[in-house]
Amino acid sequence: xxxxxxxxxxxxxxxxxxxxxxxxxxxxxxxxxxxxxxxxxxxxxxxxxxxxxxxxxxxxxxxxxxxxxxxxxxxxxxxxxxxxxxxxxxxxxxxxxxxxxxxxxxxxxxxxxxxxxxxxxxxxxxxxxxxxxxxxxxxxxxxxxxxxxxxxxxxxxxxxxxxxxxxxxxxxxxxxxxxxxxxxxxxxxxxxxxxxxxxxxxxxxxxxxxxxxxxxxxxxxxxxxxxxxxxxxxxxxxxxxxxxxxxxxxxxxxxxxxxxxxxxxxxxxxxxxxxxxxxxxxxxxxxxxxxxxxxxxxxxxxxxxxxxxxxxxxxxxxxxxxxxxxxxxxxxxxxxxxxxxxxxxxxxxxxxxxxxxxxxxxxxxxxxxxxxxxxxxxxxxxxxxxxxxxxxxxxxxxxxxxxxxxxxxxxxxxxxxxxxxxxxxxxxxxxxxxxxxxxxxxxxxxxxxxxxxxxxxxxxxxxxxxxxxxxxxxxxxxxxxxxxxxxxxxxxxxxxxxxxxxxxxxxxxxxxxxxxxxxxxxxxxxxxxxxxxxxxxxxxxxxxxxxxxxxxxxxxxxxxxxxxxxxxxxxxxxxxxxxxxxxxxxxxxxxxxxxxxxxxxxxxxxxxxxxxxxxxxxxxxxxxxxxxxxxxxxxxxxxxxxxxxxxxxxxxxxxxxxxxxxxxxxxxxx
Numbered sequence: 037x038x039x040x041x042x043x044x045x046x047x048x049x050x051x052x053x054x055x056x057x058x059x060x061x062x063x064x065x066x067x068x069x070x071x072x073x074x075x076x077x078x079x080x081x082x083x084x085x086x087x088x089x090x091x092x093x094x095x096x097x098x099x100x101x102x103x104x105x106x107x108x109x110x111x112x113x114x115x116x117x118x119x120x121x122x123x124x125x126x127x128x129x130x131x132x133x134x135x136x137x138x139x140x141x142x143x144x145x146x147x148x149x150x151x152x153x154x155x156x157x158x159x160x161x162x163x164x165x166x167x168x169x170x171x172x173x174x175x176x177x178x179x180x181x182x183x184x185x186x187x188x189x190x191x192x193x194x195x196x197x198x199x200x201x202x203x204x205x206x207x208x209x210x211x212x213x214x215x216x217x218x219x220x221x222x223x224x225x226x227x228x229x230x231x232x233x234x235x236x237x238x239x240x241x242x243x244x245x246x247x248x249x250x251x252x253x254x255x256x257x258x259x260x261x262x263x264x265x266x267x268x269x270x271x272x273x274x275x276x277x278x279x280x281x282x283x284x285x286x287x288x289x290x291x292x293x294x295x296x297x298x299x300x301x302x303x304x305x306x307x308x309x310x311x312x313x314x315x316x317x318x319x320x321x322x323x324x325x326x327x328x329x330x331x332x333x334x335x336x337x338x339x340x341x342x343x344x345x346x347x348x349x350x351x352x353x354x355x356x357x358x359x360x361x362x363x364x365x366x367x368x369x370x371x372x373x374x375x376x377x378x379x380x381x382x383x384x385x386x387x388x389x390x391x392x393x394x395x396x397x398x399x400x401x402x403x404x405x406x407x408x409x410x411x412x413x414x415x416x417x418x419x420x421x422x423x424x425x426x427x428x429x430x431x432x433x434x435x436x437x438x439x440x441x442x443x444x445x446x447x448x449x450x451x452x453x454x455x456x457x458x459x460x461x462x463x464x465x466x467x468x469x470x471x472x473x474x475x476x477x478x479x480x481x482x483x484x485x486x487x488x489x490x491x492x493x494x495x496x497x498x499x500x501x502x503x504x505x506x507x508x509x510x511x512x513x514x515x516x517x518x519x520x521x522x523x524x525x526x527x528x529x530x531x532x533x534x535x536x537x538x539x540x541x542x543x544x545x546x547x548x549x550x551x552x553x554x555x556x557x558x559x560x561x562x563x564x565x566x567x568x569x570x571x572x573x574x575x576x577x578x579x580x581x582x583x584x585x586x587x588x589x590x591x592x593x594x595x596x597x598x599x600x601x602x603x604x605x606x607x608x609x610x611x612x613x614x615x616x617x618x619x620x621x622x623x624x625x626x627x628x629x630x631x632x633x634x635x636x637x638x639x640x641x642x643x644x645x646x647x648x649x650x651x652x653x654x655x656x657x658x659x660x661x662x663x664x665x666x667x668x669x670x671x672x673x674x675x676x677x678x679x680x681x682x683x684x685x686x687x688x689x690x691x692x693x694x695x696x697x698x699x700x701x702x703x704x705x706x
Contacts, residue, residue, distance in 0.1 A: 181537055182341075182530040184221040184497050189345040191217040202307055204325065207356065207387070208293075211300035217307045218342065219332060221497045227329035234330060237503070238510045240484075242495030244525075246503060246512075247330050249394040253502045253520035255401060256393055257602055258374045263288045263382040270383040273413065275607040287371045288382050288389075295358045295389045299325065306332040309351045311340035312403050314539035315469040318418060318462055320410065322403055323353035327362055333499050334396040337474035337526040339403075340539075355406060357388045357399060364392040383409065396501055396526065400476060401603055404460050407471060409605040411462055412614060419463040419614040422600030424448035425456040425470070427541040433468055434657055435461070437599040438550030439578045443631045445477065447550065447653055449489045454536035457529070463618055469540035475532070479503050479523040482514040489532055490525070498527035543622040546656050549599075553632035554579035554591035556641045557704040559690040560683065561652040562628045562674040563666060566619040569626035570612045573598060579632065591638045627656055628674065635693040637703065644687070651682030671704045 180186065193215045199205045202215050219227065225245060228234060234247035257279065264271055264282035274280050299305055306326040313319030324335045342348060364376040371378075377392035379402065390398055404422075411418035423437045426448050433456070438444035445458055457470030458477070477490045479500070484491040494500070494512070503523040504516035514523065529535045549572045551558060564572065576596040595601075597608045604611065619626060631649045635641035655661040655677075664677035679685050686692055694700040 182528070184528075186343075187336075187341050188220055189218050189342050189348060190220045190223055191345070191348065192219075193217060203351070204305075204307070207325075207358070208296040209299045209305075209325070209358075212302055212305050214304045215307055216304065216329070216332070218309060218336070218348065219306070219329070221333075221336070224329055224333045224336065225496070228333065231329055233328050235505065235510065237500055237505055237512050239494045239498075239500075239512055241492055244494055244496060244498045244500055244512075245330065245333070246500035246505065247394075248519070249396065249502055252377070252393040252395040254395060254522045255397050255602075256375075256377050256379065256395070259377040259393070260379045260402075261287075261373065261381070262605070263380065263384070265382070265384045268384050269413070270409070274409065274605050279602055280605055283372070283380060285382070287373070288380055288385075290367070290371065291365065291378060291380055291389050291391065292358075292382075292387065294363070295360045295391070298360050298363050299358070302327070308332050308335045308339070309348055309353065310335070310342060310473070312407060312471050313462060313469060314340055314471075314473075315462070315464060315466060317466065318411075318414075318464045318469065320354040320403075320407065321351065323351070323356040324399060325356065325358045327359065330499065331359060331361070331396065331399070334526055335399050337497075337499060337528050338396075338400050338472050338476060340470075340473045341528075353386070355386045355388070355403070357390065357402060359390045359399065361390060361392070361394045381406065396499075397476065397524070400472075404471065405603045405605050407460070407462065408600075408603055408611075411464075412606055412610050416465065417614055418465075419611070419618055420471075421461045421463060422459070422598065422603060423461055424458045425461050425468050425541075425544070426450055426453040427456055427536050428453050428657065431542055432546075432657070433541045433544040434546045434548060435468065435544050436548050436550060437573070437576075439576060439594065439596055439599060440478075441580070442550035442552045442578050443649065444550055445490070446487060447548075447629075447649070449487075449532075450657075451534065453657070454534050455529070455532050456536045456539055456541055463543075463614075467540060467542040468544055470529075472529070473539075474526055474528045476524055476526045479512070479514045479525050480517060480521050492533075493527045493531035494525050495527075495531065498525050498531065500525050543618075544624050547619070547624055547626045548653070548656060549573065549626070549628050550578075551628065551630050551632065552578045553630045554638040555593075555703055555706075556633040556635065556637045556694070557690065557700065558628065558630040558632065558672075559669070559676045560630055560634070560644055560648055560687055561656070561661070561680070562669065562672070562676050563661070564626040564628055564674050566616050566626065568674055569619060570616050572626075572628060573615050574608055574612050576601065579638075625656075625662075627661075629653065629656075634687055634690055636695075636699075641693070648683055648687060651680060654682070655680045671701070 193201050194213060196213060198215045199210045199212055202217060204210070204212070204215070216223075216227070228245050229236065234245055237244045237246040261281045261283040262270070262274060263285055264276070265285060276282055306329055308324045308326070310322060311319040312322050319340065322339060324332070326332050326335075365371070365373060365378040366376060368374070368376050368378065375392070379388070379390050379393070379398055381388040381402065383406070388402060390402075408420045411420045421435065421437070423435045424444050425433060425435050427433050434448075434453075436444050436448045448458060449455065456468060457472055458475045460471040462469050462471060475490075475493070477493075479490075482491055500512065501524040502520050503525070504513045504519055505511065506513050517523070529539070547569065549564075549569070574597055576599040578594050580592045580594050598604050598611045618624065629649065629652050631644050633641040633643055655664075661677060661680060664680060666675035666677055668674070669676050677688060679688065691697055691700045691704075
């Protein structure tokens with residue numbers, strides 16, 4: 037993925053400087069799959085092979101061709117916020133990518149794609165302006181605050197025609213005689229205890245049901261597959277790789293028939309009908325068929341709950357997941373799968389099946405992966421995001437992208453701002469909206485003093501997963517990780533006191549990429565151009581340090597494309613294109629915030645203080661950073677403020693925090 041991304045970036049750098057290129061350069065380009073049907077307009081260069089083929093050719097090409105690409109990278113004459121950069125600027129890759137001007141990459145697309153930005157958006161340069169506070173963001177909310185008592189659309193359907201009444205007969209499920217559909221929180225709690233599906237934990241702020249998911253305490257990514265339907269839209273648009281693994285329609289049919297046959301032997305089942313997406317104009321209707329009450333409890337927490345019983349009348353799901361967690365895929369070798377666990381999606385048939393894993397997150401992240409496919413394919417394209425979001429009292433929206441350990445959850449939880457959501461969002465023509473109706477937080481080493489919002493949310497109607505309980509009193513022990521370090525709690529978003537009731541707001545003013553740089557070379561905050569934002573979005577960089585994972589003894593650089601590589605179904609550059617378009621259209625500002633080390637790498641330097649990181653965030657959110665004096669970093673190319681309220685100026689000059697500037701230079705250039 038990294039090689040492919042750099043080739044795509046290098047290609048775009050070239051496209052933006054074509055008129056300066058020598059004839060020999062064009063010959064080199066043709067060797068790696070480019071051609072220019074309109075010779076008089078070199079901006080219309082188009083690749084005629086796909087990204088992976090171009091990467092393979094590049095890696096095996098002649099030294100002259102590779103030299104040309106290195107030269108193109110060094111020249112970095114891409115347009116950065118509308119102005120050309122001198123070819124004498126640093127050679128660091130982090131400074132390479134600039135915002136595209138008019139023309140340029142408009143027609144840049146793989147030959148197999150059925151989508152291209154130039155057909156959908158006007159990329160003319162726009163003035164940087166904020167459109168964050170759209171009309172209803174300023175008005176008092178008219179939506180009633182949600183609670184366990186307002187969610188009351190429960191239906192228990194009994195009789196030999198129960199499946200027909202709910203619509204499960206369309207799936208082939210006809211034998212169930214009692215269906216529990218969208219139970220209330222009170223009913224779910226009763227069913228969980230009656231069925232002995234777990235135990236009641238004596239959490240400090242209220243009794244909370246707790247479950248053990250067996251050997252799977254996290255997702256099973258090697259067992260997730262997508263059906264490759266030949267000639268279909270999904271075949272042409274999915275980025276098939278080790279994450280989006282293909283399987284055949286025949287394998288899916290065998291598994292689907294087995295799932296249906298299993299449910300037809302049952303007398304009862306749990307059905308949840310709800311939505312993914314808070315914006316009615318963009319959301320998807322989703323249906324889950326489960327064996328157990330706690331699993332319905334999980335999706336009730338995590339997805340948008342119907343507000344009215346009428347929403348269930350004639351409910352036609354856009355996608356259905358049949359979860360056969362108690363059954364295993366015993367023919368996995370014949371089917372060419374990886375184990376007796378199988379999580380298989382058929383996009384064209386709008387169905388998925390789950391076998392062999394009880395882990396709740398498979399339900400949540402499965403639908404998120406689908407949203408990452410559906411939204412870019414919509415007209416106009418929408419931008420799915422793995423990020424948290426909050427909104428200020430004036431309607432100003434901020435997005436926080438970051439991998440585990442960067443502070444995404446903590447920094448987006450702000451007592452002066454309302455939480456839109458903590459993990460998955462969409463950005464459409466109206467603004468930003470939450471995909472989910474709840475939160476799914478890690479509980480390892482959880483303390484009230486450090487993460488009060490999450491700690492207080494663990495009460496009745498929350499659901500604990502794989503959290504150890506003390507034998508003497510059944511209280512949760514968040515420091516006991518003998519079961520797993522991935523203990524979790526899911527809870528409805530109304531457990532957060534200052535949540536944003538609409539769960540949707542305007543276009544974001546600020547986009548923040550969080551990194552925990554253990555190598556000590558990134559400043560605490562930097563302002564990014566749209567092109568630099570694309571680079572950091574594609575990189576998704578942070579670092580793991582000793583103690584964060586078993587076997588980690590020294591800092592290890594970690595990259596997750598788009599800050600969510602495990603869930604991205606399309607090619608990463610499709611999401612990067614959408615990000616750039618949104619930034620330019622709405623005038624959103626992008627920043628890099630580093631919560632890692634200064635004064636040297638991990639083990640030598642010091643961790644940025646929480647006060648420093650929070651002060652940087654505050655300066656971004658209150659707009660004061662816009663009035664700061666900036667200096668361009670000579671290696672990375674982004675702009676670093678000289679001073680900010682609450683931040684030691686010496687820390688802003690990250691090189692100056694090192695006792696040996698030459699060592700910093702060597703580390704940064706790595």
